Amino acid sequence: MASPALPRPWPPALPPALLLLREGPEEAGRPDAAADEEPAPGDGGRRIVCRACGQTLTTAAARTARGGSHRHVFANPHGYVFDLALFRAAPGCRGVGPPSTEFPWFPGCSWQVAVCRRCDIHLGWRFAPLAGGAAFHGLIADRIAEITEGN
Numbered sequence: 728m729a730s731p732a733l734p735r736p737w738p739p740a741l742p743p744a745l746l747l748l749r750e751g752p753e754e755a756g757r758p759d760a761a762a763d764e765e766p767a768p769g770d771g772g773r774r775i776v777c778r779a780c781g782q783t784l785t786t787a788a789a790r791t792a793r794g795g796s797h798r799h800v801f802a803n804p805h806g807y808v809f810d811l812a813l814f815r816a817a818p819g820c821r822g823v824g825p826p827s828t829e830f831p832w833f834p835g836c837s838w839q840v841a842v843c844r845r846c847d848i849h850l851g852w853r854f855a856p857l858a859g860g861a862a863f864h865g866l867i868a869d870r871i872a873e874i875t876e877g878n
């Protein structure tokens with residue numbers, strides 16, 4: 728009779744680091760999804776800042792979407808929920824540690840922790856498509872604030 732099956736890779740049903748709670752429609756096969764949204768003229772005066780120290784991180788015009796959604800909510804096994812807002816770039820953040828491909832939150836993307844350049848608070852993650860293309864940032868919505876200039 729057949730011997731017991733060889734050990735086989737067992738795909739984890741859910742990534743241990745984070746469980747995806749909610750996202751938009753399928754984004755697979757859309758490597759250019761991050762480029763879907765054009766910069767919105769008129770958003771240039773609205774800055775996205777670090778809520779802790781006021782450092783400018785990016786602008787409202789840099790908002791982007793993956794799978795049709797600007798906001799993505801994840802939770803980890805400890806019950807922490809991260810509500811991420813996506814931006815094409817966040818020059819006010821800096822990456823910490825090496826990029827990782829373990830338990831990718833966005834399929835086909837590596838991720839790297841992103842902190843505030845000024846106060847070092849954890850603000851989110853930088854995601855880079857493994858196949859190339861534009862990287863994007865997911866910033867934790869309640870750690871950032873939007874400021875309208877001259878208002």
Ligand SMILES: [Zn+2]
Nearest residue numbers: 777780843846
């Ligand atoms: Zn800061």
